[in-house]
Amino acid sequence: MxxxxxxxxxxxxxxxxxxxxxxxxxxxxxxxxxxxxxxxxxxxxxxxxxxxxxxxxxxxxxxxxxxxxxxxxxxxxxxxxxxxxxxxxxxxxxxxxxRKRRSYTKRLARKIIQEVLENDIHSVAKKGVVTTEEIERMLKDAAKEYLKAKPSELKRLGIDEIAVIKGKGNYCAVLIDLEKSKLIGMLPGRKQEEIREVLLEWGKEVLEQIEEVSIDLWKGYKNVVIDLMPNAQVVADRFHVMAQINRELDAERKRERRQVEDLIKKAGSSEEKVEQERVLEGLKKSKYVLLKNETDLSEEQKTKLVQVKDVSPTLKLMHELKEKLRKIFEQTNNWLVGLFKLGRWLSGAKKYFPDSQNTIIRWLDEIIAYFDYKTTSGVVEGINNKLKLIKRSAYGFRNFENFRVRCLLTWQFNC
Known part of the structure; x- marks a missing residue:
């Protein structure tokens, strides 16, 4: 007793x-x-x-x-x-x-969800407190409670995507509140219809208060924003513009290396072969010194960059143009000045970056908007990196919906 x-x-x-x-x-x-x-x-x-x-x-x-x-x-x-x-x-x-029809208390569910967000379902279930089925039920209950609410005070939106399965061309779209650095939406695909459906659920009041939307250089996102957000300025993310430049620069690096390797095979004299081998040595291991911001290079990488420029006048000019464009983005705070600088850059880059030039011209209005708004997807990229970590540790989730719930709760469960 x-x-x-x-x-x-x-x-x-x-x-x-x-x-x-x-x-x-x-x-x-x-x-x-x-x-x-x-x-x-x-x-x-x-x-x-x-x-x-x-x-x-x-x-x-x-x-x-x-x-x-x-x-x-x-x-x-x-x-x-x-x-x-x-x-x-x-x-x-x-x-x-x-809750009704639940075999655990609300506070136990909350503790388990916090553990799952830091680990994965299987490792938490192994402790023996709850089963994997109960954990998935807890996540669904939490999703109903926390994820139904519409975004509040949303002014600056970021739209991007991540690969669900790397190398398979399977992408899901993510929606980010750039001011709060918060994931607010995640879709199983990135089609215009899918994104439009989710945005329409937010309602006219939420969509009309959005002032800026940062996107990559995909027309589908732009069309959705123009159709649904009448007061929003579309801002092309400068990191995606630079990524386009880097792709073209790297393609030239690969082309020159292949060309030199072919010349070595066909070299008729030892002097010619020695000279081409010197060029090849300069081009080897040059990818990151060419693509990385020059101000971030180590002393060893700077020495390598000098070597690359010495053996390839074309790569030298392309790298200098790349760095000049980066400085334009970083140092310009007015759209008119930005337009003038960008026009001068385009006139000198036509020969070396024809594909990038066409892309910049097509997206000129959205790119120069960056100089006024300074909106980028830097926050989006940070969130995407965290999503990739969640994806790698989320092998306990049986389908995309469970993965989506986990990702959204990571940002919203403790808010």
Whole structure:
């Protein structure tokens, strides 16, 4: 027989409002079972709101709660059924600490979700507190509670995509609140129709308050923004512009290396072969010194860059043009000045960056908008990197929807 002080102590330790412990027992290999009783003697009818104390019947069952040290804890609770004194119909009382038809408390679910967001389903399930099926149910419940809300105070939106399976051409679109550095949407694909459907669910009021949208150089995103966000300025992300420049620069590097390797094979004299081998040595391991920002190069990389420029006048000019464009983006804060500088750059780059020049001309309005707004997808890229880490550790998720829920909860669960 437990003393009143022991019962009082266990009730305080359990710390659930409106609930008291009336007994407890411990079973080896199972854990601690606490029998609970509600302090209140009445409940409100969900149909008419009338408070009733007419007990109709009892429904006792066990639910899992937060462990106490190394011991699992089970709560033997009674979800009482009352009969409404006004409408005469029976109803089951609402218990704040456990959802209907759930075998665990809300606070245990919250703790488990936090653990899953830091690890993965299987490693959390191995602890034996809950099963993988229960964890997936917890995630779905949390998604209904936290992910239904529309974005609030959204002014600057970023749209991008990540590869679901690398190298398979399977991409999912992500929607980012750039001001809050927060993931607010994730779609299984990146088609215009899919993105349009999600944005329309936000409602006209949310869409009309968006002032800027940063996108990569894909027309589909641009069309959706123009159609649905009348007050938004589309801003082409400068990092994607530079990525286009880098692709063309790297393509020239590869072309020159292949050309030199062919010349070495066909060399007629030893002097000619020695000269081409010198050029090849300069081109080897030159990819990152050409593509990386020059200001970020180490002393060793700077020496290598000098070597590359010495053996290839074309790569020298292309690298200098690349660096000049980067400085234009970094140092210009006015669209008119930016337009003037960009026009001069385009006139000198036509011969060396024909594809990039065509891209810049097609996206000129969106690119020069950057000089005023300075909106980039830098935040988006940071979030995408975190999404990739989640993807690598999320092997416990059985489908995209579970992966999407985990990603969104990572940013919104503790907000």
């Amino acid at each position: 437990r003393t009143k002080n022991e019962i009082k102590f266990l009730t305080k330790l359990l710390n659930i409002e409106g609930i008291k412990v009336i007994s407890h027992r411990q079973h080896e290999g199972i854990g601690i079972i606490l029998q609970l009783e509600q302090i209140g003697k009445e409940s409100s009818c969900p149909r008419c709101g009338t408070k009733s104390h007419r007990l109709h019947q009892n429904h006792r069952y066990l639910v899992k709660d937060l462990p106490w040290g190394e011991n699992f804890v089970f709560l033997e609770i009674n979800r009482r059924q009352f009969k409404c004194e006004k409408c005469g119909k029976p109803f089951s009382e609402e218990l704040e600490f456990v």
